[in-house]
Amino acid sequence: MMACGLLVVGQLYATIPLTPWIQQRYGLDAPSAALAGSAFGFAYAISFLVCGPLSDRFGRGRVILAGMVALSLATLLAGAAPSFPALLAARALQGTVAATLPPAAVSLVVETLPEKRRPLGIAAMAFSFLASAPVAQLSVASVAGMGVPLVMFAAAPLILAAAALLAIVLGRAALRRPLAVAIQHAPSPAREPLIVACWIAAPMLMFAFVAFQAGVQALGDTLPLGTAALRLLSVPALAAGFLAVPLARRIGALATATSGFALTASGLLLAAFGGAPALGLGAVLATAGVGIGVTGLIATISARSATARRGLAVAVYTFTLFMGASLAPPLAPALASGGLSVLCAVPALVAASGAAVLVAARARFA
Known part of the structure; x- marks a missing residue:
C-alpha cells in the first residue's frame, strides 16, 4: 500500500x-x-x-x-x-x-x-x-x-x-x-466535534509547511543555506511520523497531532533567527512536526469515525489539507518579500493557531 x-x-x-x-x-x-x-x-x-x-x-x-x-x-x-x-x-x-x-x-x-x-x-x-x-x-x-x-x-x-x-x-x-444498511445507519462524521476540529486544523499545518518551502525557493541565494541543502535535510525528517506511534500510545492521537503542530511552529520560529545552523535545524524540526501532526490527525479521524463513514471522514480531511497546501504558493512570495523573519513568523503563527484549535477541542469535547 x-x-x-x-x-x-x-x-x-x-x-x-x-x-x-x-x-x-x-x-x-x-x-x-x-x-x-x-x-x-x-x-x-x-x-x-x-x-x-x-x-x-x-x-x-x-x-x-x-x-x-x-x-x-x-x-x-x-x-x-x-x-x-x-x-x-x-x-x-x-x-x-x-x-x-x-x-x-x-x-x-x-x-x-x-x-x-x-x-x-x-x-x-x-x-x-x-x-x-x-x-x-x-x-x-x-x-x-x-x-x-x-x-x-x-x-x-x-x-x-x-x-x-x-x-x-x-x-x-x-x-x-x-452492507448498505451499515452505511445508512452510520452517524455522519460532521457530528463528531473532534473530527471537525481536525478538518479545521489540517489546512493550517499544511499551509505553514508549504508556505515556508515555497518562500525559501523565492528567497533563493539570499539564504544562509542553499535551497537544495534544505530539501535534503527535510526529506529524512518526514519519517518522524513513525515517532507518532509510541507517542500516540502514551498521550493519545489528538495530543500527538497537537504536538506535531507545536513542533512545526517551534521549528519555523527557530528558522526565523537566520544563520545556517538555525535555518537548517528549524527546517528539520518543522518538517518532523508535519510528519507527526499529519499522522496524529489521521489516527484521530480514523478512530473516531464510524467504519461505514470512514472514507468520507478521511476524504474531507484530505481535501482540507490539500486546500491549505494550495493556498500557500500564491501567498509565499509576498511573505518572502518581508525577509526570512516574516516568511517564518507568519506560518509559525498559523501552525500555532491550528494547535490552539486542537487544544480547545480536546478540552471541550474529549
Whole structure:
C-alpha cells in the first residue's frame, strides 16, 4: 500500500521537473507550463469529496483497484497528448481518479490491521503520501530532458503492476461490497466535534509547511543555506511520523497531532533567527512536526469515525489539507518579500493557531 501511495500521489508532483521541457515543447512561459501540475492538483482536491464516500459504498479494495487501473490509462493518455490542452485534460483526469486512493487506503489499513498495529499502518501511509513529493521529483529529474511521454509511458505500467500485486495481497475478502444498511445507519462524521476540529486544523499545518518551502525557493541565494541543502535535510525528517506511534500510545492521537503542530511552529520560529545552523535545524524540526501532526490527525479521524463513514471522514480531511497546501504558493512570495523573519513568523503563527484549535477541542469535547 505504501508503494501504491508513492506511485499514485507522486503523479501530482511528476510534472514539476518537466516544466522546462513543457515550456520548450509547447512554446509557453513558466506559469503557463506549471498548469500541468495545477490541472492535476485542482481535480485531485475536488475529487476527494466524491471518491472518499465511494469506498464507503462500494468497498475499499474495489475503489482502490478501479482507481489505479483508471489512473494507469489516464497516464497513458497524458503521455500521448498531442497538444497542451490535451495534456491539461489528461492531467485533470489523472487527478480525478488518483483521488480514489488516499481515503480508501487509510480506511482499509485501519480496518485490516490488528488494533496494536494500526498506528504503525497509519504512520506508514502518511509517510508515503508526504514522501511522494521528493521521491517523484527526484525520480523524474534524472530523465526530465526526455520529456512527458517517456515519464508517463514508464509510470503507467508501474501503476498497473502495483494494482495487480495489491489485488493478490488483498484477496477476495477485502474486495467484498459493504452492507448498505451499515452505511445508512452510520452517524455522519460532521457530528463528531473532534473530527471537525481536525478538518479545521489540517489546512493550517499544511499551509505553514508549504508556505515556508515555497518562500525559501523565492528567497533563493539570499539564504544562509542553499535551497537544495534544505530539501535534503527535510526529506529524512518526514519519517518522524513513525515517532507518532509510541507517542500516540502514551498521550493519545489528538495530543500527538497537537504536538506535531507545536513542533512545526517551534521549528519555523527557530528558522526565523537566520544563520545556517538555525535555518537548517528549524527546517528539520518543522518538517518532523508535519510528519507527526499529519499522522496524529489521521489516527484521530480514523478512530473516531464510524467504519461505514470512514472514507468520507478521511476524504474531507484530505481535501482540507490539500486546500491549505494550495493556498500557500500564491501567498509565499509576498511573505518572502518581508525577509526570512516574516516568511517564518507568519506560518509559525498559523501552525500555532491550528494547535490552539486542537487544544480547545480536546478540552471541550474529549
